[in-house]
Amino acid sequence: MDDRLVPEQLACTVVIPCRDEALALPTVFRTIPDGMNVIVVDNGSTDGTADVARSLGAEVVYEDVAGYGAAVHAGILAATAPLVAVLDGDGSMDPADLPELVSVVSRRTATMAIGRRRPEGKGVWPWHARAGTAVLAWWIRRSSGFGVHDLAPMRVCRRDDLLALDITDRRFGYPLELMIKASRAGWTVHERDIVYRSRARGTKSKVSGTLLGTWRTIVDFAGVLT
Numbered sequence: 445m446d447d448r449l450v451p452e453q454l455a456c457t458v459v460i461p462c463r464d465e466a467l468a469l470p471t472v473f474r475t476i477p478d479g480m481n482v483i484v485v486d487n488g489s490t491d492g493t494a495d496v497a498r499s500l501g502a503e504v505v506y507e508d509v510a511g512y513g514a515a516v517h518a519g520i521l522a523a524t525a526p527l528v529a530v531l532d533g534d535g536s537m538d539p540a541d542l543p544e545l546v547s548v549v550s551r552r553t554a555t556m557a558i559g560r561r562r563p564e565g566k567g568v569w570p571w572h573a574r575a576g577t578a579v580l581a582w583w584i585r586r587s588s589g590f591g592v593h594d595l596a597p598m599r600v601c602r603r604d605d606l607l608a609l610d611i612t613d614r615r616f617g618y619p620l621e622l623m624i625k626a627s628r629a630g631w632t633v634h635e636r637d638i639v640y641r642s643r644a645r646g647t648k649s650k651v652s653g654t655l656l657g658t659w660r661t662i663v664d665f666a667g668v669l670t
């Protein structure tokens with residue numbers, strides 16, 4: 445039997461939250477799968493991210509509230525396809541990994557398909573970020589029963605399902621709240637390996653690359669867990 449997906453089953457809006465990722469976006473767009481439309485959500489970039497995104501064929505959505513979660517939520521609201529995907533716009537992830545995740549959700553093998561970062565080469569993923577991820581993933585496994593090893597850095601699910609979870613975190617606690625609420629709602633989650641590379645040269649980390657970023661993330665996670 446031919447089990448390839450027809451184009452409608454791959455219909456997916458790709459949401460990319462971006463703050464100052466103008467230099468990374470051309471790389472990211474190189475491997476956006478055919479048939480997927482892209483929404484870049486910008487709130488406060490000063491490097492021309494929105495113009496670059498538009499020139500690459502993306503729809504640009506502006507969000508007044510700063511933060512990763514605020515940007516993701518605005519993108520999901522603006523999405524038009526039944527399936528939504530979220531990934532970073534810093535060049536660390538490859539959109540070529542999306543069709544496999546989309547296929548899992550399209551076939552209803554799981555409610556949500558997520559990526560597990562597998563770093564390509566040394567120094568791609570700083571030890572403190574990796575250790576923090578491992579601890580949180582362990583905690584999520586224990587409390588949710590999801591067999592996950594990462595914090596859903598790339599994810600695909602149905603837009604309606606996601607909006608029904610009513611996620612309220614607007615910063616970096618968003619993925620953690622998503623996992624907690626998905627578990628309570630009885631979702632199933634399927635995790636697959638995805639490639640993880642260094643962010644594009646010339647762009648700045650908002651999380652693990654700086655102490656302030658790491659601290660802000662810890663505060664956001666603590667806010668979700670309490």
Ligand SMILES: Nc1nc2c(ncn2[C@@H]2O[C@H](COP(=O)(O)OP(=O)(O)OP(=O)(O)O)[C@@H](O)[C@H]2O)c(=O)[nH]1
Pocket residue numbers: 460461462463464465485486487510511512515531532533534536573643648649650651652653
């Ligand atoms: N629109 C918007 N995007 C953001 C904001 N903060 C982060 N992002 C984007 O969210 C994605 C993830 O942020 P990153 O800085 O790459 O964080 P990370 O991948 O967890 O950590 P490192 O890349 O290792 O520092 C990137 O595409 C950022 O540009 C924000 O306040 N607004």
Ligand SMILES: [Mg+2]
Pocket residue numbers: 532534536643
């Ligand atoms: Mg990143």
